[in-house]
Amino acid sequence: MAARLMDEQRKSQILTALENQDTTITFDALENDMVINMGPQHPATHGVLRLLVRLDGETVVAAVPELGYLHRGYEKIAENGTYHEFIPHTDRLDYLSPISNNVAYVLAIEKLCGMDVPRRAQFIRVMVSEMSRIASHLVALGSMAMDVGALTVLLWTFREREKIVDIYDVLCGARFTTSYARIGGLQQDWTPQCTEMLEKFLSEFAGNVRDVERLLTTNKIFIDRCENVGRLSADDLISMGVTGPLLRAAGIPRDLRRDVPYLVYPELDFEVITLQEGDALARFYVRLAEMKESAKILRQVIDKLPSGPFRTDQPKKVLPTKEGTYTKMEELIHDFMLINIGIDPPVGQVYHAVESSKGELGFYVVSDGTGQPWRLKIRSPSTCNLSALGAMLKGAMISDIVAIIGSVDPVMGEADK
Amino acid sequence: MNERILEKLRAQLPAAVVGHEEFRGDFSVFIRKQDIVAVSKFLKDDPDLAFTMAIDVTAVDYYLPADRFEVVYHLYSLKNKKYLRLRVKVDEQDAEIPSVTGVWSSANWHERETYDMFGITFTGHPDLRRFYMPEEFEYFPLRKDFPLMGIPDSIPLPRR
Numbered sequence: 001m002a003a004r005l006m007d008e009q010r011k012s013q014i015l016t017a018l019e020n021q022d023t024t025i026t027f028d029a030l031e032n033d034m035v036i037n038m039g040p041q042h043p044a045t046h047g048v049l050r051l052l053v054r055l056d057g058e059t060v061v062a063a064v065p066e067l068g069y070l071h072r073g074y075e076k077i078a079e080n081g082t083y084h085e086f087i088p089h090t091d092r093l094d095y096l097s098p099i100s101n102n103v104a105y106v107l108a109i110e111k112l113c114g115m116d117v118p119r120r121a122q123f124i125r126v127m128v129s130e131m132s133r134i135a136s137h138l139v140a141l142g143s144m145a146m147d148v149g150a151l152t153v154l155l156w157t158f159r160e161r162e163k164i165v166d167i168y169d170v171l172c173g174a175r176f177t178t179s180y181a182r183i184g185g186l187q188q189d190w191t192p193q194c195t196e197m198l199e200k201f202l203s204e205f206a207g208n209v210r211d212v213e214r215l216l217t218t219n220k221i222f223i224d225r226c227e228n229v230g231r232l233s234a235d236d237l238i239s240m241g242v243t244g245p246l247l248r249a250a251g252i253p254r255d256l257r258r259d260v261p262y263l264v265y266p267e268l269d270f271e272v273i274t275l276q277e278g279d280a281l282a283r284f285y286v287r288l289a290e291m292k293e294s295a296k297i298l299r300q301v302i303d304k305l306p307s308g309p310f311r312t313d314q315p316k317k318v319l320p321t322k323e324g325t326y327t328k329m330e331e332l333i334h335d336f337m338l339i340n341i342g343i344d345p346p347v348g349q350v351y352h353a354v355e356s357s358k359g360e361l362g363f364y365v366v367s368d369g370t371g372q373p374w375r376l377k378i379r380s381p382s383t384c385n386l387s388a389l390g391a392m393l394k395g396a397m398i399s400d401i402v403a404i405i406g407s408v409d410p411v412m413g414e415a416d417k
Numbered sequence: 418m419n420e421r422i423l424e425k426l427r428a429q430l431p432a433a434v435v436g437h438e439e440f441r442g443d444f445s446v447f448i449r450k451q452d453i454v455a456v457s458k459f460l461k462d463d464p465d466l467a468f469t470m471a472i473d474v475t476a477v478d479y480y481l482p483a484d485r486f487e488v489v490y491h492l493y494s495l496k497n498k499k500y501l502r503l504r505v506k507v508d509e510q511d512a513e514i515p516s517v518t519g520v521w522s523s524a525n526w527h528e529r530e531t532y533d534m535f536g537i538t539f540t541g542h543p544d545l546r547r548f549y550m551p552e553e554f555e556y557f558p559l560r561k562d563f564p565l566m567g568i569p570d571s572i573p574l575p576r577r
Binding site: 067068071073075076077079080111112114238239240241242252254259260348349350351353360362364366374375377379383384387416417 | 440441443445469470471472473475477478479489491495498500502521522523525526527530534547548549550551558559563565
């Protein structure tokens with residue numbers, strides 16, 4: 001409304017000048033604010049993120065992210081299906097690291113049931129989680145570099161990510177929609193072929209990531225575009241509930257793998273990477289260093305991987321093997337009951353969070369003792385990180401918007417649920 | 418730690434704590450509705466507890482005649498590396514609760530989402546509008562009486 005009034009004022013100003021044949025009139029085209037709509041279909045917004053931006057010239061006065069363009073109602077779907085039925089839906093949350101979402105979800109259900117998982121399964125879960133962290137960070141780095149104009153990096157990081165996706169393919173038969181974890185274990189066992197592929201990937205990874213690093217960290221354009229951009233203080237980030245690499249890039253060493261340990265992370269040696277700057281460049285460096293730490297974890301897990309079962313023996317909660325279902329009466333009955341009625345969890349509620357590649361991915365499960373969750377809340381890191389986007393964009397230049405979005409690395413499948 | 422939280426809360430705000438529960442290591446404290454902002458402020462500002470992060474705010478629809486909803490807050494203390502869950506009963510007839518956006522700004526979007534999905538009004542919220550659903554949508558999808566398939570024509574299609 002105010003903008004329209006201002007337009008009318010300006011028009012009448014031009015009109016009177018025209019009528020008076022006054023050619024000396026000048027006005028500042030930038031004196032007025034302009035509201036533009038960036039997205040939901042914009043190549044640099046990483047999916048269907050819509051940003052309402054108020055501009056003063058090229059400076060952002062205010063920015064409001066609008067969500068919901070990919071809202072599929074997963075929390076409602078979860079309430080209307082069994083616990084097992086929701087596993088495939090977790091792939092579609094953060095679709096850049098599906099396999100770690102599977103693990104995060106089943107960990108929450110296992111906490112609800114008070115279930116212990118064999119050590120082999122735990123190691124494999126750590127392995128796939130770290131693989132997906134590398135894959136997700138590779139996309140984050142590549143697309144961030146592409147947003148500020150360095151296209152080559154995207155091709156290089158996607159080439160590396162492709163190798164991880166190929167391992168997923170051998171491991172569980174799907175490249176992206178993995179659905180790999182199961183309550184009480186895993187869908188399939190880790191195979192020597194996967195170890196071989198992973199070792200080959202790791203042997204090449206160090207050199208390849210060094211290439212990416214050299215291409216960007218000595219690149220003046222990239223540094224200038226990212227340095228001092230989107231900076232927020234650690235206190236602001238904490239208050240806004242921001243987690244993951246964004247918080248660590250501002251000097252807060254919050255990593256749930258270390259702070260609230262789960263799986264076998266306490267037995268593994270890794271560093272929690274922190275930097276002090278808190279700008280887009282620091283987030284880039286944190287992600288880069290975290291990938292190397294993940295590679296370090298992967299090497300340790302390959303060495304320590306124990307043999308043994310990859311599923312718990314709790315027939316009322318854990319799906320039987322396919323061979324068992326086809327050949328044994330008991331297993332067939334249990335399979336039928338688990339698929340149709342679901343597991344038998346206790347009454348209660350739990351919250352379990354993991355450190356996903358974006359930040360704290362938590363599942364809050366309320367059980368009424370039946371096979372379907374009464375309520376399942378997904379605490380998605382992308383939503384919470386995006387809530388700080390408005391504050392980060394304030395005062396930035398319009399060309400910084402894409403660099404800042406790239407540094408936040410939101411995935412809309414997770415942000416919109 | 419859990420006892421210390423309870424003791425401190427009981428000492429500071431004796432009437433606020435209605436009960437507590439521990440399940441699988443998760444500690445929940447039941448809080449009276451009108452005290453939620455005071456409790457939040459205390460938990461955040463107390464230097465020993467220091468629950469500086471509101472990780473999540475959501476609600477559960479228990480579909481009961483009285484106290485139908487429960488608003489659930491997940492807090493995290495960076496200092497103690499500890500989670501805490503606050504639970505507040507909210508009746509359907511009086512589906513209002515004071516907003517804690519003034520204490521943790523992360524609650525802003527979580528409360529908007531809860532309003533969008535359950536129709537619980539957070540009084541004092543600076544920008545309480547729909548979060549995922551369109552602004553003209555009249556229903557609250559995560560209430561238990563909202564059908565899974567949706568309500569036909571609830572989102573009008575644009576006319577030609």
